[in-house]
Amino acid sequence: MVVIRFQRRGTKKTPHFRIVATERSRAQSSCVLEVVGTYNPKTEPPAFALDESRLVYWLSSGAKVSESVRRVLKRFRKVSVKTA
Numbered sequence: 001m002v003v004i005r006f007q008r009r010g011t012k013k014t015p016h017f018r019i020v021a022t023e024r025s026r027a028q029s030s031c032v033l034e035v036v037g038t039y040n041p042k043t044e045p046p047a048f049a050l051d052e053s054r055l056v057y058w059l060s061s062g063a064k065v066s067e068s069v070r071r072v073l074k075r076f077r078k079v080s081v082k083t084a
Contacts, residue, residue, distance in 0.1 A: 004063050007020045016047075018035050019035070048072070
């Protein structure tokens with residue numbers, strides 16, 4: 001099953017995240033199917049970039065969105081994601 005989730009990047013105490021489409025059974029730092037966006041909570045205001053067309057593609061293909069990504073998407077109001 002494909003899932004849309006965060007992939008943590010950066011160093012200790014300065015995280016930034018990629019929003020990725022990957023298989024649920026894979027480790028967080030393993031290879032991904034596609035990078036859909038980025039999120040950096042340490043900047044002011046938090047930096048958020050998203051390729052909405054690719055997110056919609058993965059959702060239409062049956063991908064599920066993790067709870068943490070759903071919260072960030074809701075906060076920035078980029079795309080409405082139905083609750084599974």
